[in-house]
Amino acid sequence: MRKSLWLFAGMLAMGCTRADVSPGPEKEGAAPKVSSGSSQTAELKVKQVAQLNQLSVQLQKVEDSRCPMNAMCIRQGSAIATLEVKDAAGNSQSQVLYLGEKLPAPNNRGDRSADSVEVQLGQKNYRLILHSVLPYPNTSAPTPEEKIVSVTVRSL
Template sequence: MKKTILFALIWVAAVACDQKQDATPQAELKATSVPYRQMTTVAAAGSDLKVDLQEITDSRCPKNVVCIQMGSAAMKFNVSDASNKVDVNVIYKGDRKTDYQTFTLSGQTYLLRVSEVLPYPETTQSPKLEDYKVDVTIEKK
């Protein structure tokens, strides 16, 4: 019986070592900071897109305050390539699973992901619209 258990453990270890990872590693996308109302170029898998943060409405819970909900920041971007442009609306809640929006530009589908919205609201002062910077990445789908 001991030999059978030992053989089974060795067989399982050998099979586990033989498994190959089929997933190819994805290149890490670098976020680009887009200031409010300043056209910024964002690289998107071989093509450069121009991104302009048009509007931002920040209802996130300020620092040092206990809130029932975290709130969100709603943003409107204007994204353009050499020939077309499109408006993209994103609601940022601080959750990587939901802080993105897909859009189509010149027949190509893209995903615009927001990773950070600065400055974070404080109780002592409200940030001016000109102070906002949003970190975005754009990838082809």
């Protein structure tokens, strides 16, 4: 039984790839290089672009209303990331993904610790997965740091 668990964990780890997002020029449209695979992950700052699974993914904006880690709040709040995805043919869509409390309709998918949406561009389907929005809000930080969003694109 124990060997089976280790074998399963090893196969699971080998099936995932993580994109290398190297710091490049901070220009709009600068695309970090990523590795190949059916599931690719990148960490993006606002207006940064990554090439993931034949799609250009740009983080348009981040709104973070989560309760700071060192505060007492009535509501949990949410972190909202707006992503624009574009394929090589120029087809594009803007998608809103979020973590935390549910959003008003039409984007309401319930409370989320990770969010995903399916996107169809041309004849291909993809799944966008929002994993994290960092750094987490903190009341002791004099100036908030720039947000970094971890997002995965998976070919379906």
